[in-house]
Amino acid sequence: MTPIRSLLRAVFGAAFPAAFVAAFLSVFLPLAGKVRAQTETAPILPDTVVTADREPTPIDKVTGTVTVITGKEMEERQLRTAPEVLRYVPGVSVQQSGGPGAQTSVFVRGANASQTLTLIDGMNVMDPSTASGAIDLAHFMTENLDRIEVVRGPMSTLYGSAAMGGVINMVTKPGSGPMNGGAFTELGTRLQTTSGGYLRGSDGRFNYNISAAGLYAPGEPVVSPRFWPANGGFIGNDPYRNVTLASRLGLDLGDNAQLTLFNRYIDTQLKYDQITYYDPNSTEYTQQLFNRLQFNGSFLDDRWKPTIGIGYSNIQRHDLDYPSVQNPSPYTQNAYYNGRRLQGDFKNEFVVSKQVNLLAGIDYDRTWLYSAADNTRSWGTATQTGFYGQGRGTVFEDLTLSLGGRVDVHSQFGTVSTWRAGATYLVRATDTRFKASYGTAFKAPALFELYGAGFSCAGNRNLQPEYSKGYEAGFEQGMFERKVKAGVTYFVNDFSNLIQCPPPYTTLQNIANARAKGFEVFVQVSPYRWLDLLFNYTYTHAWNVDSGQPLVRRPQDVFGLRAEVRPWEGVRVGAELQQVSNRYDYNVVTGAIVQPVPYTLVRATVGWIVRKDVELFARAENILDRQYEEPEGFKAPNFQAFFGVKAKF
Template sequence: MFKHLFISTAALALLPAAAQADGFQIGDESVVVSATRLATPVTDVGSSITVITAQDIVARQQQSLSDVLRDVPGLSLVQSGGAGALTSIFLRGTNSNHTKVLLDGIDIGDPSNPTGAADISKLLAGDIARVEVLRGPQSGLYGSDAIGGVISDTFNQTASLAGSDGGFHYVATVQHQHVGATPVTPPSLLQAGETRNDDYYDNVTGGTKLGYDVSNALHLGLVAHVNTSLGKITNDAFDLTTFTSYPASMRSRIATLQYDGRASANLTLGAVTQSLGLAYSSSAISDADPDNGYSLVAGNRIKLDWQGHAEIMDGQTLLLGAETARDTIHKPISFGITTNAGYVELNSDFGDGLNNSASLRYDDNSRYGDRLTWHVAPSWVIGQTRLKASAGSGFKAPSLQQLFGPFGHNPMLRPETSTGYDAGIEQGFLDGVASAGVTWFHNDPRNLINYDASFTPVNVDRARTQGVESFVVFKPMEALSLRADYTYTDAVNAATHAALLRRPRHKASLDAAWQATDALLLDASLLYVGPRSDVGRESFLPEKLPGYMTVNLAATWDVTPDFALYGRVENLFDGHYQDPDGFQRPSIGAWAGVKASL
């Protein structure tokens, strides 16, 4: 019997059938952008990168960006409840605020967040055309936040409400998601005689892209996204001997409003291509709690950026960039900081399959001063074998709340820093029918911010994260694709050697996608997450969470070219697990919906 039902509708949006992306494959002619900020053949990139296409998302019928990222090698996701609940990303064992998240090139890290991290829990998957997950320190191109890596999400450019008229191009999507009857509190935490309250979540997301070709050399563009959500979150139980001032059932209705946009101009004159952009992002979260009052947290970022590149000699492309950004928090305090930055990158094609990318970036912040970071990533293809490696430095600026309050704060905080390396080999078999690869990685985060006995944030901690990422891909026929991934992560405090919280040592996934007929697409996936350390939701004492396994099934049936039915069964074997401690993940569930073109 299904425990809960998901209902989703997508108006004005029908996902395109893009090519299946299985990650790196010898002979792959696809390109990626995030690794070098330029369109680069994936086999020329030395950094570790996972590419997820719209076709992958359609096959699995994933509803949110959180769903899309769960199986990515080297990435652990922790969601405090069901759909829309706070989601933390741990990339290669680094902290949850050590991953930069871009939406159509817009940095969506939240200046009002206590740690400055991006919360991806409200991002729906229906308008995603492509996700690139770039692993390893990337501050040499992207500045603060990119210690663990970069996640770049590209908005759909071929939705059903799309067209052109002369030089004008447009695309628009609207999505709605409603999730009901989602209990969160584990039965073991309920007070005597108390029953669990079901939470709910509602999300409406819209997006648009506009473009105008002024001439063959000049293109103007505008991209915008808006998201509003409402959720009821009921903390059914707390230890009332510890929290004597709290009611047994704390009822909150949390509303969020997020919007961002970027206007751009792209100009090509001869061998030189330039782009100028102005981006703005804003986030507001309100919490209406009938027992404890109303609260509001709000912040925004505005950024002006310029980038230009040219092939300065055969096989050598030089990229230059500069940007200035202002981060501001408005509620519950009012402060802001400004960062100016410049970067340079040289992409080299030496021939015979040997490529390299090297970058250097300088950031100057109005509060914590300057920071110089670097990155280098060679790649060498020899027949069906590819050798790759990367090394670089990263940093994470202290958040506005860590610097200025309203609670424990320290205006003298310095950025967290890190140096990381990786090296790997990938091998193709049977003329591209199969491929396999393994990559070793190591990171040394330093000056990590933690709280002392007076609840003041200070730069005190060091960590070490290292491990192995591996994959096998097999495509015995054009209609069938099989993939297996395994990641081993050893993430510890460098001083005490204690395991870092919420990072599983073992993670594995399997996926099978089958285009059964021209109209019917089927998918089955399995995810295993091993035991991990945590802190008790009520006891605040160290806990060891057991591992868990989930199996999901999905199907899409194109009834007509303009009308499709889809469905998904999640957690097929009804596994019960908590992640993090005290927050029960959804049990077996099903959802179904329709997509229609107008």
């Protein structure tokens, strides 16, 4: 317990978290009553999204389900990392093995973490060096992001491999206008600190956005208290450091063409424990580099809009563990992993008429793997080329239909095809929008699954893709001049040919099948300009079809509630609650499937613009100080309050 926390407990006693909530609400919520009621509402989504159809699309023409978290919202809610943002998205389960920087997996609508594609500025950031090809999202900071879009459902028709559960797309802000910049810093009561800054603008044909961010967390022990020494032996913290540099540089080649260079570099260091004991020498170092050069054009009176991109990524991980008293192995564990990717794409948007849009393109993706661990070496490469097309048309103004198909050619297993169809219909008289879609998707075997060496669960070059098919249907209803908006979406995803390691546990094989179904509900209430309320609930039932066992780390019930009050000019007060229950995981000792206890998280934020270019802010995480574990065996962070300042010019 920190000295500050000890002092607060001495003043408030054991009921400190409850006192904090009561004080927070009693001070700020009554202020809302002093503000004159206004009827203008704040929109929950922007007018267009770019990920659902791989081109800018009006939100009311999108046939799938998409959630958009804007950069402004992330800034106001003080969400510093991608896992913090995704944790509150319906249909998404975030599993983080401890505090900041700890291994983080994201499950979308029952799909595995490796079955949801993650992009940043159009670049595929999935890690070719991990066992399943998934990306650890723990290291992605939100500083200077324009938005994060989360599309749920099978999306391989537009994006190829891994888009079975959906697509997560992070987009960097473009530079525009006169030179401007800003910086912020914050300090937590457990001495966790986050800082960042940016410089953006434009000069003639050139525009730029350059940012830097850093996070340092002294950390808390991630070893569950269940495994702490009975004699009160020492349990140390697990510190984490993150330095992120990013830029977006644009050059106008004329009135109808632009060249953009995206760069992002992430350098981290994390001290981590073994799952059942404290290990003071175990450290992971990572370096991640993402580069993309992109050409955008608009020709033939804006009827043809080509996009050409080429990208390169290099992800390196180094795990180092010297012998210690807690880990008495006489050998130094020294593991190195390197995954590289070369990506190219040529996309064409055709505006046939005001009602009809066509999309056609080619994607090229080549990945490399090299790993050296425990005297075992693994290496390999694979190439995948995809050809896709989609048509979207509006019939009678209120009915939008979409249909697309794709063929991918893989260097190892050959050819796979996918398709998707969707429809959305707006009943203007009642402001009701219906939507439905059906699609197929696939995930190519990861390089480690193809070429991984070892005595158990070794790679298999004869593996075939994992497949999925899924559908969704739902509606959204606006009421009271859209001061109230509600929606329900029902979904079903079937997964087949899943890669697992069956007895005698020597080689990976395509043997498993699974199913996930459920529904997502949201209600947004914005009766006044100064008040927003948002409720969401997700029910997910995911299970192995062959064994009947539940799929782990997919909570069945996730309930969320968010409120934001702007009691007077320049002041924001927000509170969020999330309850997670009815979930399953593997016991870290026996391996049996267990049902961890439910947990409830409460956070609160305050922002005060003291002058045009200076803002003071504060927030509190895990206000109820819940002791809980997301993945079984890993202790989640305790209560922490943050205080900071932000300045702009």
